[in-house]
Amino acid sequence: MSRLKLKAPVDIPAGRAEAEAVLRRIAEVKLEETALKAEMDEQLTRTRKQYEARLAKLQDQLLRMLESLRAWAEAHPEEFAGKKTLEMLHGLIGWRMTPPALRPLRGFTWSAVLQRLKDMGKLQFVRIKEEVNREALLAARDAENLKALYCQVVQEDEFFVEPKLTPTQSRETVEAK
Numbered sequence: 001m002s003r004l005k006l007k008a009p010v011d012i013p014a015g016r017a018e019a020e021a022v023l024r025r026i027a028e029v030k031l032e033e034t035a036l037k038a039e040m041d042e043q044l045t046r047t048r049k050q051y052e053a054r055l056a057k058l059q060d061q062l063l064r065m066l067e068s069l070r071a072w073a074e075a076h077p078e079e080f081a082g083k084k085t086l087e088m089l090h091g092l093i094g095w096r097m098t099p100p101a102l103r104p105l106r107g108f109t110w111s112a113v114l115q116r117l118k119d120m121g122k123l124q125f126v127r128i129k130e131e132v133n134r135e136a137l138l139a140a141r142d143a144e145n146l147k148a149l150y151c152q153v154v155q156e157d158e159f160f161v162e163p164k165l166t167p168t169q170s171r172e173t174v175e176a177k
Contacts, residue, residue, distance in 0.1 A: 003160040027163035034165065069093055 013019040073079070073086070073093055080086050085094030104113050117125050137144065141153050 003162055023161065023163060026161060027165060030163050031165055 013022055080094065083094070084096065085092050104110055114126065117123070137146070137149070137151060138153065146152055
């Protein structure tokens, strides 16, 4: 459950009963927020589904037209006059080289490539990410002089509210007090 953090109080409850009432209202507002988010998600899902079929149909049309243009271009290389691009009335068609990319050979994975590089001593092609191991430093905070390492441990006593997010729980708590 997400905790709510205190900003600046506007109205301070006069007593425990008022504080209980404010907490009950927080729980009610959080429940309403959850319900609105669920309704919004439902509407977004319905809207997405409403357009998916039409968009898929358009995508299919585009792919078929692209394939037909590629087949035409391959069948009529003379139209390109030795160039890779042909300017037409409504745009350009042609071929372009993709940026170079690496792929493992068939039957091999990147893990196998990494191991092969290590075995061959080609460590210049192995990336090693260095970063501070904060968990280890925090665990060793009593044994290490953190100030000498330019670190400090920080903890804050932070006020929070955890509302019970079922309407019956909130009412029962207030009525029981």
